Amino acid sequence: MFSYLKGLLVGVQMAVPQRPVLTLEVNGVGYEVQVTPRLARELPGTQEEIQVFVDLQLRDDRVLLFGFATAPERDLFRQLIRASGVGAQLGMALLSTLALEDLLQAIVSGNHQILSQTPGVGKKTAERISLELRETLSQWREQANLEVVATAGLGGNILEDVEMTL
Template structure:
């Protein structure tokens, strides 16, 4: 399994219906990687050196590489395609339409309206997606062995921890941000969305 590739972008090509293929040259080998449109927009030039995190799908008739800007995006993509009714194109559409942060938050909080903004995702699919993935993210949270003080109502804190872990933050970072935000009295009555927004802002400080 190829975890990631580092190389030079030689071509970005759009093919119907809305697929974007990146050709990445690594050690004189050109890899074709399907990427979300959002990532294509982030690549400034076609000759820059970049790192792409990959998921390889092997079929009888072809091998396909899907590429992402971060390991967290790649890992969420894998979780998405594990849900019945969500194929690779739907998963890319969800990531591209909502972005990693908004998508994780929508899954954890059960925001069906946000999930259905992605092409091809109806209400039933969105409900199943939120239910199944929240369960899996909860299992990942337990497996992470977090030992943090309870600073929120239990269910809200679990949602916050699941969100941050799915975004790629470490146990140590989650512990630090919970302790820091617990000192902010204006958050005591805030909802989970504000806690998530404030936590990410705190963790993103230079």
């Protein structure tokens, strides 16, 4: 329904740790948008105009807006929450822990150890995310012109070992 919101940054609140909520005034209406801590740190001062790409989530008891710095980040979030066991908060946590390219690389290459660095993601969840999204994200990254090198089999395990050792 909404692609992005562009307006004045009124403020950022940290009601819950690691869940910053910014208030964005667009044409006299204040929208509360939950963003990643990384985006919250990069925001300019208040009363500055910003653009935030958003995803609208309808719940039984309320409407939630999740905000992202770029359209590909928002689109990756939408892909992540399609995986079983991954809700909006876990999707935001994954995007907070890893940069977009690193997250794509970890999923496409099946690097469960990197995915498991995210709070709330254990080995089984990391395996499920990679299994369910590997093919879809591999195709999506090509359409979005994002470079990710896919590794599989023994090469992927060696890559994981080297990354964890470093």
